[in-house]
Amino acid sequence: MVITLSSDAQLRQRAWDAAANVVDPEIPVLTIADLGVLRDVAVTDGRVEVAITPTYSGCPAMNMIQLEIELALEREGFRNSKVRTVLSPAWTTDWMSAEGRRKLREYGIAPPQPASSRRALFGVQEVACPQCGSDDTEVLSEFGSTSCKALWRCRSCREPFDYFKCH
Incomplete structure (x- = not known):
């Protein structure tokens, strides 16, 4: 299957929207997009990779957030997606x-x-x-x-x- 740039952009937006709706397990009124934890979503050859940055290193909520992102992407039809943690630059409340x-x-x-x-x-x-x-x-x-x-x-x-x- 050949994927065009416009379809990659559409897939990226769908994946971003799915990941952005994941809520913080410690403060369930906030999504990871509200927090600025969701940093990037990339699509390469139809495969989604999501980058997240913890509010601080060792944050116990990150494992649950990663799992919830994977489940949200799976529900949207994305298979074999990858969630990677990015520590630099460090998260800031300004995000x-x-x-x-x-x-x-x-x-x-x-x-x-x-x-x-x-x-x-x-x-x-x-x-x-x-x-x-x-x-x-x-x-x-x-x-x-x-x-x-x-x-x-x-x-x-x-x-x-x-x-x-x-x-």
Whole structure:
């Protein structure tokens, strides 16, 4: 079977769409596309290869994400697809989509701040409460419900919340 460039482009888009809909098992309101974990989809001779970058090396969710991508591609008719992990460049919260940040906030997790807004050394980090929007918040623990989150509390509404840490 001869595959033309336009058909490779169509296959790539179908494969991208299938992979992009895989959800993060730790934060099920986010897709791997929302997170910026889905880096690339390539089609060569009709075979699909998906590149993903973990939020941090050793992320326990990556094995499940890889399996879910393979299953999503299989459901779309792609056989013998390959998922490869790319560690460089390292994932950054700047790769997270605006839609992903919105979804996090609505889910009750404060989204990461863009790198450009990070405070300099010895600066004070301000994280808005995802429940009431107040900036009067404090960190309780650098370790939250998962390794990529910290535990914060709002001084205004007194509610604790997770903050997705910047990387």
